Amino acid sequence: MLPFAIVSLLVTVSQGCSRHSGAPDTAVESSYGSLWPLPQKVRFSSLSLKIRGSSFQIRDADESSAGPSCSLLKNSYRRYYEYIFCDGYPVVTSDESYELSVNQTYAVLKAPKVWGALRGLETFSQLLYEDEYGAKNSNLIEISDFPRFQHRGVLLDTSRHFLPIKVILANLEAMAMNKFNVFHWHIVDDPSFPYLSRTFPQLSQMKDLLTPCYSGPTPSGTFGPVNPILNTTYDFMNLLFKEISAVFPDPYVHLGGDEVDFECWKSNPDITKFMEQHSFGEDYSKLESFYIQKLLDIVTSTQKGYMIWQEVYDNGVKLKPDTLIQVWKGNQQQYQNEMAKITLSGYKTFLSSPWYLNRISYGQDWTSLYRADPHNFTGTDDQKKLVIGGEACMWGEYVDSTNLMPRMWPRASAVGERLWSAKDVTDVNDAYSRLAKHRCRMVERGIPAEPLFTSFCRHEYKGN
Numbered sequence: 001m002l003p004f005a006i007v008s009l010l011v012t013v014s015q016g017c018s019r020h021s022g023a024p025d026t027a028v029e030s031s032y033g034s035l036w037p038l039p040q041k042v043r044f045s046s047l048s049l050k051i052r053g054s055s056f057q058i059r060d061a062d063e064s065s066a067g068p069s070c071s072l073l074k075n076s077y078r079r080y081y082e083y084i085f086c087d088g089y090p091v092v093t094s095d096e097s098y099e100l101s102v103n104q105t106y107a108v109l110k111a112p113k114v115w116g117a118l119r120g121l122e123t124f125s126q127l128l129y130e131d132e133y134g135a136k137n138s139n140l141i142e143i144s145d146f147p148r149f150q151h152r153g154v155l156l157d158t159s160r161h162f163l164p165i166k167v168i169l170a171n172l173e174a175m176a177m178n179k180f181n182v183f184h185w186h187i188v189d190d191p192s193f194p195y196l197s198r199t200f201p202q203l204s205q206m207k208d209l210l211t212p213c214y215s216g217p218t219p220s221g222t223f224g225p226v227n228p229i230l231n232t233t234y235d236f237m238n239l240l241f242k243e244i245s246a247v248f249p250d251p252y253v254h255l256g257g258d259e260v261d262f263e264c265w266k267s268n269p270d271i272t273k274f275m276e277q278h279s280f281g282e283d284y285s286k287l288e289s290f291y292i293q294k295l296l297d298i299v300t301s302t303q304k305g306y307m308i309w310q311e312v313y314d315n316g317v318k319l320k321p322d323t324l325i326q327v328w329k330g331n332q333q334q335y336q337n338e339m340a341k342i343t344l345s346g347y348k349t350f351l352s353s354p355w356y357l358n359r360i361s362y363g364q365d366w367t368s369l370y371r372a373d374p375h376n377f378t379g380t381d382d383q384k385k386l387v388i389g390g391e392a393c394m395w396g397e398y399v400d401s402t403n404l405m406p407r408m409w410p411r412a413s414a415v416g417e418r419l420w421s422a423k424d425v426t427d428v429n430d431a432y433s434r435l436a437k438h439r440c441r442m443v444e445r446g447i448p449a450e451p452l453f454t455s456f457c458r459h460e461y462k463g464n
């Protein structure tokens with residue numbers, strides 16, 4: 001368990017009268033400066049304070065129980081977004097709340113858990129702005145903040161294209177700047193298997209695992225999805241998931257289960273025979289359910305929870321009550337119906353349908369990302385409580401390290417605010433003003449986030 005952590009940001013100040021430098025091309029100036037996502041409660045004063053780097057320091061408050069042994073906080077003081085692990089790993093139920101106040105002598109950050117202290121340090125860094133002489137300023141402010149949704153995720157796909165570790169780490173930093181807390185790593189898929197297994201070093205070539213496809217009466221030499229009729233498949237999965245559950249400390253494994261192509265299964269005579277023996281008829285989703293059901297039992301035996309795409313639920317596979325169901329299909333009406341249906345049957349769910357960032361179009365599409373809300377469906381309060389959040393997805397067919405970051409940011413930031421800030425934070429003009437500044441801040445920090453519209457940044461991106 002983590003101790004009660006209190007951080008004092010010791011600030012030396014002299015009163016000044018400088019104002020925020022104007023945001024370019026913004027009709028509406030937000031009264032909340034460049035805060036993103038907007039904290040739940042903010043009391044802003046127009047009084048600004050000068051902060052000198054030479055005398056600025058961050059230290060533990062005397063009453064803090066975090067203490068010098070908490071290496072996570074120590075390091076985050078130097079570079080707050082470097083997530084290293086202090087007394088365990090964060091989980092989606094971790095307390096991320098914090099309170100931050102800045103007065104003439106002190107900035108005080110209080111958080112029940114280190115996770116909240118990290119969030120508060122990001123917010124504090126967003127309060128600082130440069131005046132026309134380049135000096136750092138902050139306004140007097142009181143903030144009380146916590147996330148609206150527990151699960152605020154970004155999905156990255158490393159199966160369609162290679163992504164260097166450097167880029168994956170930069171994306172994690174950008175996630176921290178936007179208060180995301182779940183990295184959903186879609187490591188493997190049909191096109192490639194970049195997960196290097198210790199138990200099965202030859203995994204990416206193991207062909208016995210996949211279904212041989214047939215062309216008429218003879219094997220065509222190509223392979224389809226995992227072969228669900230062999231016992232060896234499940235022996236293999238058992239060992240693989242044992243390894244994976246040790247390599248990744250996270251409490252959840254995503255089992256996929258979307259868009260399985262049945263054509264290869266249909267072509268294979270052994271599978272046809274198996275289907276007859278099990279009275280599955282012509283319904284290949286029953287075979288898929290058979291396979292997923294066995295997989296779920298295997299994952300359960302590793303003490304992990306599981307997440308699945310909505311089809312697994314739609315196909316009627318028996319699920320554990322604490323399964324997380326990811327909704328990704330359909331237009332607004334369809335995904336709202338799906339969320340209503342899933343929560344009515346008592347399952348927890350999170351939303352991705354409106355947040356497929358790999359889909360791009362001309363213009364400011366962040367506004368539609370921003371307007372989507374996981375709670376916008378017809379259902380009771382109890383149903384709404386089963387919605388744990390959402391995930392922005394970046395599928396990799398057309399994305400590699402050359403375009404990942406600009407395509408992801410700041411569009412994912414719109415999702416970040418929807419999932420963190422209060423439900424009624426919906427003013428798109430106010431959001432534009434803050435997001436344009438937040439985007440420039442990401443650029444200044446080395447993240448090549450694309451512009452929202454015609455604009456300039458004080459510190460432009462100069463390439464790497």
Ligand SMILES: *[C@@H]1O[C@H](CO)[C@@H](O)[C@H](O)[C@H]1NC(C)=O
Nearest residue numbers: 101102103104105106107108
């Ligand atoms: C500033 O905050 C500190 C810490 O909460 C408090 O002790 C001090 O009295 C405050 N000073 C003013 C001028 O409000």
Ligand SMILES: *[C@@H]1O[C@H](CO)[C@@H](O)[C@H](O)[C@H]1NC(C)=O
Nearest residue numbers: 228229230231232233234235
């Ligand atoms: C596969 O396992 C099942 C259940 O343990 C068993 O009944 C069946 O004979 C096995 N099949 C083969 C080909 O070993």
Ligand SMILES: *[C@@H]1O[C@H](CO)[C@@H](O)[C@H](O)[C@H]1NC(C)=O
Nearest residue numbers: 332333336371372373376377
């Ligand atoms: C909620 O969804 C309905 C469609 O079901 C849509 O008309 C409405 O604009 C949405 N509201 C918000 C706040 O997104």
